[in-house]
Amino acid sequence: MKRIKLKTWLIIGAGAIIVLALFFFFMNRATMSPSVSKTKGVQLTQNSAGQYQTVIKDGHYLTSAARGLTATSQGNQVDTKDFESGLLNLAKNHFKTGRYIFQEGQYLSSDTVNGLLSRQTDSNLTALNPKDNGKTDSSREPIYVQSLTEQDFMTKEGSNLKLAGMVVGVAMNTQDVYQKEQYGANYYQSISEEARIAYGKKIAPKLIKQIRAQTGVAKNIPIVIAMYANAPEDSLGGGAFYSEATSKSGTNISAWTNIDDKTVVFPKESSDSSSVGNDENTGFTNFKNDIANFFPNIAGATAIGHFTNSKLTSMKATVTTQFYSQTEIEAFANYVASAAVKFLPSSAPVQITIKTANETQVILNRKSDEKSYTMIYM
Template structure:
């Protein structure tokens, strides 16, 4: 017992004291839209697998749009983190610096996420704008007005209150995520690549109104096949538009198609396909299929498809229930690549009555990890009370000993 406590304390000290990284501090001149700004590339990065980032940190040009478009927080996180993960196949973290997207602005993304207009709808909107401008003795630029109304990428509908038409022509595209990857040359930061993530819906929620303005809510499921087919077409159109933007005619652009889970899902959706369009190319070639999935434990899907992993998690859960009478259940999320478990995150909610209980229970979980859970995948176990996170145990794939942090 005494040895185990010493081990836990040592591991905690190691976790809080070490700062892995690369001491490549570099000052660069960042030329963005003809405004030269002095930026700094940090001395450290978390690991060789992570990108360094320019400081001061510059938020994306479309910042905030994603939380209005994607209802599920776990999808918001996964589409951003997953896009960065897949970008590593094309933009080496050892050579590239990460920056949030600066080419697709907030207004532009919102316009692109809208529906296309039918010819009749387009002419009506354009004429109304022209009439308004003339009435107020303002300059009329019909070409510009018309262009603003032809940006939508989702399918058109003649009547938004027609349930059948809405179901036949759902909004497929939820959001467009942009990430930039830079290199430095002669102290100048240059965009060397762009990643575009297309977040596609799995369920389209909408409403119709009757004459009394009473709303009726509906939903329609979108299959993986449908999302992929639409995603392929959208990527082609977005590529054409981006190639017309200043500075992007000769920039490699990576596209990845992601399908969200429904808004109430405890696990995120999955990336389905990706491709790289080389510099100067105006057409998309072959797509590479991505075989990833997030699995909830416990669930029927986990038991049916990954029976052995489900049984191990079940045994881990049962052992905790035997130890702690107030245990109310554990939630697990497994991340699989090519049907191989790469990451397992377990969340244990408990009611504690003192720090001693937290220490004792953390020690018990440490032992259960050592005895039951394989070292073939990254593991994170979060122990929570009603009010806060109490402790975290983490182990990288291939390592024997979990690291421990107990919050004060």
């Protein structure tokens, strides 16, 4: 009888331990889950200082239906990421991160954006690009506007989110790539800085009018228009924002403000006569030579620096080589990290990607004013 009671108590005790273990497991999972605050089916991420809270709906990140749409399939792939991230940084000057909530563009549908990026026709007078004049030489009307990106900034009113402002990036071509016949060879038409800037200012009120015509967009919310110059198709670097203006109501636009942004490719080309990035270029050249002396299999090393008001804001470097063992990868990555501390700037964040022709091996990161790099092996 005692054995039966003992067995019973052991079973009960084991069951209690399992229940407690499950309780603490799920409590721990709840603690580790991303922190969100519910707003009528909408959730907000709790981001770190200096970053926007973002909108999650029904457990999914709220994406823009019009994201990635372009007037033509050609373009510099580096521009896409720089365009969107640069626009978000620019937005922080107008919509403070502690007050506003970021939402991917929800008011311009894919059909609307496709219509805006098209050429004007008798049936589509709202299009932003000029009518095709039928020419196939330098006198043709180029595609000026390559893409649009909408970013929404919301405020909380009780349990609801309300649109409080918008930032719309307009990516303008500096070079239009076209064919004289379908599936034919590519031809390149350069667009002068003067023509690009003038055309952007011309279509801005038209764009504002179309944005305010969308359901849910109030006529008196501030809309910031930021103009971006795409880099040529074969450029290693991306483009840069060059001007902005704000519409506070209707289609009225404030005076345009110049944005002093520049992208510099290192090592600098001999044709680049600008003094921007000269010191960084010297440092990167020394860095490249130093790691090449250590590891002779290097196929190439380049970097892209972003400057605002002639001051470096970020640098991304790529080192391409060939490895034959994991020990080679680790030894080289450690040497690159020490050389980067010695030669590359510390006043701005730096990212170095070490890769072969086919895959990334290591990513090294250093934030502004940090003394060492963190390494992530892929």
